[in-house]
Amino acid sequence: MKQSKNFLQTIVEKDLESGKNREIVTRFPPEPNGFPHIGHAKSIFINFGIARDYNGHCNLRMDDTNPTKEDTTYVEALKDAVTWLGYEWEGNVRFTSDYFAQIHEYAIKLIKMDRAYVDSVDEEEMRELRGTVTEAGKHSKYASRTIEENLEMFERMCKGEFQDGEHVLRAKIDMSAANMKMRDPLMYRIRHAEHFRTGSEWCIYPMYDFAHCLSDYIEGVSHSICTLEFENNRDIYNWVLDTLELNPPRPYQYEFARLGINYTVMSKRKLLELVEGNYVSGWDDPRLPTIAGLRRKGYTPESIVTFCDQVGIAKANSMVDVAQLEFTIRDDLNPKVPRVMCVLDPLKVTIENYEGSSEELDASYYPDDVPREGTRKLPFSREIYIERDDFEENPPKGYFRLTPEQPVRLKHGYIIACKELIKDSDGKITEIKAEYYPTSQSGSDTSGIKVKSAIHWVSGDKAKKVEVRLYDRLYSSEMPEGIEDLNPNSLQVIKDALIEPAVVTEKPDERFQFERQGYFFADPIDYTDEKPVYNKIVGLKDSWAKKRKAAPQKAQTKEKKVQIDGEVVAMTPEQESLFARYREMLKLNSEVANTLARDVDLSAFFEEALAVLHSPVNLANIITNEVAREIKQSGKEALKFTPKQIAELIKMVDDTTISNKIAKQVFEEIVTSGENPVKIVESKGLVQISDPEIIGSMIDAVIEKNPDNLEKFRAGNKKLLGFFVGQVLKATGGKANPKIVNQLLAQKLG
């Protein structure tokens, strides 16, 4: 596994360290309304993975709050997926519906707190009242119902006195919130529908935003991890849990980017369309990115987990290359599975000088570089079949296989040479007459003949006829939109491929490498001993095919795209005059003056500091850069320091008591403690070191410790000057005067 941490692990570790959480509890909360796909695998990997990594636990919870969409068959598929991937959930499978009674109680509590109300406008009106992203919403006339009225209405909703859609329960938050999700979100709606678990017990069902956070809380979840599109919902998540004043600890939500893979689709809607429109054979069609499909195709759970690990977890929307997925399964199978020979497109070869009728050759199932044991008998006879591709009458340059002039080795067998071609009336080759070299047998070759390659083959009389299903990517477009982008050749069924008999009779495994072709999997459903069926998992890398196609080289030079800059908002007359004063009277540079003039808080802070110390440039710099950050992060009211303290700090910089670097360090201290800067410098002994002799000896020590970097520097890697400066500064705890360090270093390094 990887050594670098993702942002979620960083958060978890911090929370564990700070004591915020004693145990890590996560949950995988799918809605049972569709088959899980590889995107779910990523979520499973994250949630169960974090629980496993930090000795916590992970729940499997079905988010079943919408009775009209969910079904128990999906519950089973979801459970299968988790188990198959190698994870175990804590205790029983949970259901949000288990908590319906508690959630209902919380709703009543909210009504009693006057933080929720029953609304009775119709859907259309509600949408209008909600406003738009740029316009505030308006209150519904029902928002002012009394608590008693709301309580009564909600009870009647619950009892089933109303039709679907007549009333809803909404949180009372803020109809003019900039976050649309906070404009009095719905918490309960009426649904007279049979729920697959609770039957007709309820006719009101909680919405996701209300049920999810509470379910997390009820289960004691510490980190509620979901995908990016729920970022806006985090405000409700927090609002519900905070407003209800629940006993701590409570869960917190974090979001990561969902998985996207090119040449495939991941949305439930599109997947459903493929299945229902019979574009594929079912949810487990091997071309689908569903767990069931991947599994039927022959992917191993390990390879999928590895894939999830390799693509990483971050917050940037991304589109992973399928090549990455294909790599993980090849890499997983390569050291594990037996190699066997299967001819997909047979071409008959008659070995005319072969005397006997047949013989059996010994052949290992594994190449030398795979440390596994196992052999089988390989029948050889006068008539064999080779891959049509492995013969060329007029070979291109660099062709290593059989040609009229070029002999080739039969893998594990003899070397053969082509003597004559038999063609049909269309000119298609139907048979090759060949000769073999009796002394060239694999392992005991004394013929001295050199060949360029070894090809796979099967014996004519003993080979078994099998069905092979060749899968290619489902879509031909890298970012498929819909049905029109389907790849018409995504499935090719070969009814009469020929395979060596041991594969079928001995069945040494269920996954194989068909030598020189790819990895294949015995289809778990359609395979029978009478009619074996193999699915192609993934092809081997094929650098020959690549070389042949490589003709049109893209001679693209990276052109730098020109970026158009937008217009900056004009300053008001007041800002204009302030800007002019800063520029002319105080000699500030235009960027700093600009920032200060446009920001009332910053300029006020600056003016106050300036009244204490007349050092306009240095004050302006620290205020526009460092102070600005603090105000941005925590607001000006929360600042623990005053302009006067900043002025005192800058005074020490001005009289060279401390360096700029130390000033920043002291500033950080002031930010958190609000202490007097002079005192901090005194108590920590942060006075700057400028004595060239002291610095000189430190430099010598650093140089001595880093001989290889010194060499690199002398060889021309001038970037390393920064490295050396950094080392010296580190050695002095940041106190060395960087200007002097630079000067001296430049001298010493020559």
Place this chain on the structure above:
RNA sequence: UGGGGUAUCGCCAAGCGGUAAGGCACUAGUUUUUGGUACUGGUAUUCGGGGGUUCGAAUCCCUCUACCCCAUCCA
């Protein structure tokens, strides 16, 4: 256009003021009875653009740009 996010190699992705990790893909070579594997090397003078602060910026500040999400009684 309001709010919330995100930008580091062809694709992912580390990095949190001091030498731009790693994987895939690509590429050159070595080994090879799989044109596979394995191994060795090559791939970002630069981090969306422009400024600023600093001895030193992918990292801090300002600003611009592009993309994604939000106006389901879905989750």
